[in-house]
Amino acid sequence: MRDWYLDRMTNTLITGANKGLGYETARRLIALGHTVYLGARDPERGQAAAERLGARFVQLDVTNDASVAAVAALLGEQPGGLDVLINNAGIAGTIGDPRAATAADVRAVYETNVFGIVRVTQAMLPLLERSQNPVIVNVASGLGSFGVVLDPNRMESRVPALAYCSSKSAVTMLTVQYAKGLPGMRINVVDPGYTATDLNHHSGPQTVEQGTDAIVRLATIGKDGPSGTFQDAAGTVPW
Numbered sequence: 142m143r144d145w146y147l148d149r150m151t152n153t154l155i156t157g158a159n160k161g162l163g164y165e166t167a168r169r170l171i172a173l174g175h176t177v178y179l180g181a182r183d184p185e186r187g188q189a190a191a192e193r194l195g196a197r198f199v200q201l202d203v204t205n206d207a208s209v210a211a212v213a214a215l216l217g218e219q220p221g222g223l224d225v226l227i228n229n230a231g232i233a234g235t236i237g238d239p240r241a242a243t244a245a246d247v248r249a250v251y252e253t254n255v256f257g258i259v260r261v262t263q264a265m266l267p268l269l270e271r272s273q274n275p276v277i278v279n280v281a282s283g284l285g286s287f288g289v290v291l292d293p294n295r296m297e298s299r300v301p302a303l304a305y306c307s308s309k310s311a312v313t314m315l316t317v318q319y320a321k322g323l324p325g326m327r328i329n330v331v332d333p334g335y336t337a338t339d340l341n342h343h344s345g346p347q348t349v350e351q352g353t354d355a356i357v358r359l360a361t362i363g364k365d366g367p368s369g370t371f372q373d374a375a376g377t378v379p380w
């Protein structure tokens with residue numbers, strides 16, 4: 142039985158939140174009253190980012206079992222546990238001619254973008270199951286949408302990125318499977334849109350504020366919110 146005041150607080154963990162979209166998501170959710178655990182693999186950059194925002198730093202490398210288990214143990218000791226998990230950490234991998242993509246290249250991208258989400262989600266589920274309103278947001282990409290990538294009118298149809306695109310497609314199906322298997326939670330997947338961050342050498346036209354609109358919207362849904370959906374700032378994204 143939790144104390145009533147703990148049920149009025151929202152504890153949120155964001156992976157890869159020392160910069161880019163994860164950092165902006167942390168900033169916005171703190172402004173909305175969330176207690177944010179800012180996950181970062183680098184302690185110095187993570188601690189500095191958390192101090193700037195008023196977040197709580199947790200050292201979290203999504204590719205490392207021990208690191209993820211340590212964060213789950215730490216959060217398990219906090220009053221209020223965990224309500225919202227945002228699986229944001231991601232890497233781009235090599236872009237270009239698919240003939241150059243080796244199994245090792247693809248595995249490295251999947252280790253972060255796909256297995257990282259499974260590793261973190263599985264470790265955090267026992268905590269989320271104790272929340273009054275458990276929510277998971279997975280950050281995929283329009284580059285993982287078959288509908289978007291096969292639409293010649295979309296710029297995503299002209300981006301050759303075998304490892305990254307296929308990893309983000311896996312994230313959408315992971316989301317569907319988690320949502321179907323865990324009907325007591327709201328679990329959705331997001332396309333932030335092409336946003337200026339280090340991931341793309343700041344080539345994206347959107348600001349990080351625009352890029353986090355869908356993440357923040359789905360991180361703040363109530364018990365009556367959707368689950369198993371793929372959304373961007375404008376609404377539904379085709380699978």
Ligand SMILES: NC(=O)c1ccc[n+]([C@@H]2O[C@H](COP(=O)([O-])OP(=O)(O)OC[C@H]3O[C@@H](n4cnc5c(N)ncnc54)[C@H](OP(=O)(O)O)[C@@H]3O)[C@@H](O)[C@H]2O)c1
Pocket residue numbers: 156157158159160161162163181182183201202203204229230231232253280281282283332333334335336337338339340341345
């Ligand atoms: N920017 C876009 O246009 C765009 C579009 C669609 C989807 N996305 C997705 O949005 C998410 C955030 O990307 P971003 O654009 O904000 O890129 P970013 O600025 O490069 O940030 C990526 C974050 O992920 C972290 N990270 C990478 N590997 C990690 C690991 N093994 N463990 C923990 N953290 C790790 C990075 O940490 P370090 O600083 O230590 O490297 C960094 O904090 C990604 O999933 C990306 O695929 C981005």
